[in-house]
Amino acid sequence: MPRVKPMLATALASVIPPLLTGCQLPPGTPAPGSRAAAAECPQALRAEVHVAASATAISLAHGNSAPPAAQVARRLMISTSTARAPGGLTVLESELSVSLVGGTFAGSASAAVAGFPTGDGRSSLREVSHDRALELIPGRLRVEPFLAPGKLRSQTLALDVTLLPGGSPASKLTVGLPPLWTPERRPLPPQALQITLDTQRLMTVYDVVEARIALEVAGTGPKDARDVWRCSYASRVTLLDHQSVLPALWDLHLPSREGRPERWLALFAPTVGPFRALFTDSAAVQAFATWLRATGATHVGRYQLGLFEADPGSDESTIPADRDIARTFAAASAEELRMLDIEHLGED
Numbered sequence: 397m398p399r400v401k402p403m404l405a406t407a408l409a410s411v412i413p414p415l416l417t418g419c420q421l422p423p424g425t426p427a428p429g430s431r432a433a434a435a436e437c438p439q440a441l442r443a444e445v446h447v448a449a450s451a452t453a454i455s456l457a458h459g460n461s462a463p464p465a466a467q468v469a470r471r472l473m474i475s476t477s478t479a480r481a482p483g484g485l486t487v488l489e490s491e492l493s494v495s496l497v498g499g500t501f502a503g504s505a506s507a508a509v510a511g512f513p514t515g516d517g518r519s520s521l522r523e524v525s526h527d528r529a530l531e532l533i534p535g536r537l538r539v540e541p542f543l544a545p546g547k548l549r550s551q552t553l554a555l556d557v558t559l560l561p562g563g564s565p566a567s568k569l570t571v572g573l574p575p576l577w578t579p580e581r582r583p584l585p586p587q588a589l590q591i592t593l594d595t596q597r598l599m600t601v602y603d604v605v606e607a608r609i610a611l612e613v614a615g616t617g618p619k620d621a622r623d624v625w626r627c628s629y630a631s632r633v634t635l636l637d638h639q640s641v642l643p644a645l646w647d648l649h650l651p652s653r654e655g656r657p658e659r660w661l662a663l664f665a666p667t668v669g670p671f672r673a674l675f676t677d678s679a680a681v682q683a684f685a686t687w688l689r690a691t692g693a694t695h696v697g698r699y700q701l702g703l704f705e706a707d708p709g710s711d712e713s714t715i716p717a718d719r720d721i722a723r724t725f726a727a728a729s730a731e732e733l734r735m736l737d738i739e740h741l742g743e744d
Contacts, residue, residue: 437627444480445548447611449473449633454556467502468559470635474609475552476543484618485548491612492542494555499605499636500534503558507539542611561641562599569593570645570674571663576687586693593668602643602742605636638742645674645741646681650703650732659703661736662725663696670702670725671718674741681738692730703728 449472456469474492478485507528531538543551572592576584611629648661661673675681687693694701705724 436625438625440482441485441625441627444478444482445613445627445629446477447609447629447631448475448477449607449609449631451607451633451635456558468561468636468640470557470559472555472557472607472633472635473552474542474555474631476550476611476629478548478550481548482618485615486617487541487543487545487548487613487615488624489545489614490541490543492539492553493610494537494539495608495610496535496559496635497606497608498563498601498603498641499559499561500563501532501537501557502534502560505530505532505537505555505557508554508556543613548613548615548617559605559635560599561602561605561636562643563601565597565599567595568598568674569668569671570596570676573675573680573684576683583687583690586691586695587697589693590697591663591699598643598645602638602641604634604638605641606632607635608632642740642742644676646676646678647672647674647739647741648681648685648736649739650736657705659705661728661733662702662704662721663699664702664725664727665699669718670704670721672704672721678738678740685736685738688736689734692734694728694730694733701728701733702726703732 451470451472454469454471456467472494474494507530528542529538529540531540537555537557539553539555542553570593572594574584574590574592576589578584609631612626613629614624614626616624650659650661652658662670663673664670675684702725704721704726706720
């Protein structure tokens, strides 16, 4: 390779540094296509910009096939209030994330900007999904950008989402009952009663579903300030209260008395082991309780009736694990079975 002559090397050394300096971005300006550099959030923005959220029930959107009954739909209204923020602020980028506690997102989500009230007093909605990226995974929804780039101003975004309340899905058996009474209104004999079992995929934890909202905003200003700032805001809103998330399941339990803990009805057969008696029809479980009192039965067909205790660390919102049922299961007496009460699963 030919060597660079000393005079040419000296000339290049004097020219290249100014050229490189001229290509540098002004201090505090993010490189094109990159996320803005983090900087301290100005006190005025921390104090005067607020994020609020509310949720209302809406109808499930579906096509020809109905979605699972456990799913619910909510319209999540997320607002930023900037009325008292200093002027001259410019939004460079923003990202909103909504994380769920007590449930998961199901299906799709859509976004719309809320505008001025319409003639019927409701806010108009303009679809904006085409100019915003919506990323949806079971536990989180992300919207980018959340705020329109440019001048910082108040904004409300409506997010229509489908939710699946509960957590920790597991396969559980539910009990189906045949007619319990003869045409003469006499109780069917226990040995003649043939129940059916259906395996369902159920959530084993039912609790309040809450949305935790985080907004990240980067921008410049006010006035001639050239530093890029980044601010974080947080809010939360309850999407479903405890009563709203209870599944359409019922059971029979023996209330705590005489120092003994609360116990629940379970069935046992050698081929399947003990399992909790869960019913999908409240009228059927009521009829079954009446039949137990009339017959004094301790068996139903080939199944033995027994009681189990829940794990001390669990609560009413949790379906016990099979190992906990097997650990405490014991055969029930006719007297205990006559005292069973009906319970909507998960109710306090």
